[in-house]
Amino acid sequence: MTSPGRTEPEHLVLDGVLTAEQAAETVAGILAAQRADGAIPWFRGHHLDPWDHTEAAMALDAAGEHEAAGRAYDWLARHQNRDGSWYAAYADRADGVDTGEPQDAGRESNFTAYIAVGVWHHYLATGDESFLDRMWPAVYAAVEWVLALQQPGGEIGWKREADGTAVTDALLTGSSSIHQALRCALAVAEHRGEPQPDWELAAGALGHAVRRHPERFLDKGRYSMDWYYPVLGGALTGDAARARLAERWEEFVVPGLGVRCVLPNPWVTGGESCELALALWAVGEAERAREVLRSITHLRADNGMYWTGYVFQDGAVWPEEQTTWTAGSLLLAVAALGGDEATTRVFGGASLPAGLEPDCCG
DSSP states (O other): OOOTTOOOOGGGOBTTTBOHHHHHHHHHHHHHHSOTTSOOOSSTTSEEOHHHHHHHHHHHHHTTOHHHHHHHHHHHHHHOOTTSOOOSEEEOOTTOOOOOOEEEOOEEHHHHHTHHHHHHHHHHHHOOHHHHHHHHHHHHHHHHHHHTTBOTTSOBEEEEOTTOOEEEEEOHHHHHHHHHHHHHHHHHHHHHTOOOHHHHHHHHHHHHHHHHOGGGSOOOTTBHHHHHHHHHTTSSOHHHHHHHHHHTHHHHEETTTEEESBTTOOEEEHHHHHHHHHHHHHTTOHHHHHHHHHHTGGGBOTTSOBBSEEETTTTEEOSOOBOHHHHHHHHHHHHHHTTOHHHHHHHHOTTSOOOOOOSSOO
16 A cells, blocks of 8 residues: 555656546556565456556556655665566466566566656656665666667567577567666766766667657557557657657547557556547657547556556457556656656656667668
């Protein structure tokens, strides 16, 4: 439950989306799912993955629950593999015993990179220099592992198999998320006075690939994430970003219901809707972002958590699960619209290092 005597920050209140009481219920729902060891599974009894675990931790920081968020990052540091990666999924055991054994022993590049976003967000929220010192080795090792999968064209191979075999195919969504993570990692390095010129070059090459070379990525254009993630990850900004979001708006946005996950399925999902709202906010489309968030209030459950999705053709919630990452993405989108400094700096991107774009290619 939320800390005794606390009230939810004003930036988590948004007309037509969240009242202060509703925000407190949602935060309490995430805290109730967090284990004593700091891990945040999708929901109790399910698995956790490093990316969604971090997203939920960032939401806790946006809500002022810094101690709980810190425990989530400590969990990541304890479970980092020696090579700098994390496994793709860890089981949530009913008995609460943390064996550290993976449920999926593959290792995904965007899952591993995302620690940099969370660590920088936590530092911006708390100003805790000792935390940054403690987490720097984990961030450094994670980035180095990820960049070993970068291809000559700048894109990032999306995983290593359980046996260590590199999968060099790149995903636009994953690489866009890594672009944001590299910029946050550079911000951490810059703050510590430890410049990383190789990271700057890598971030520049990756951003260039996302902006200019769609052919370097697997074709996943049916998925809404491939539509908005180049904007959310900060590779596309300004007029180019707004044009991209306008181009496929009618394909993916279902008025009054939210954002489709994948075409042509009649299924809207909360996480994608909240991420689109963040992308809209980042390019100055705040009112549209609010409209998207208001459209998914039907996904809110009685306990303050959010259903993952809704099949509008059947009028049915599906799957029947309330995930911490859906609730977390909602809180982060509201926090950005509400002006929370840490969240706006991480997702707005204006103060993040941009990397060095190559000048040798088209």
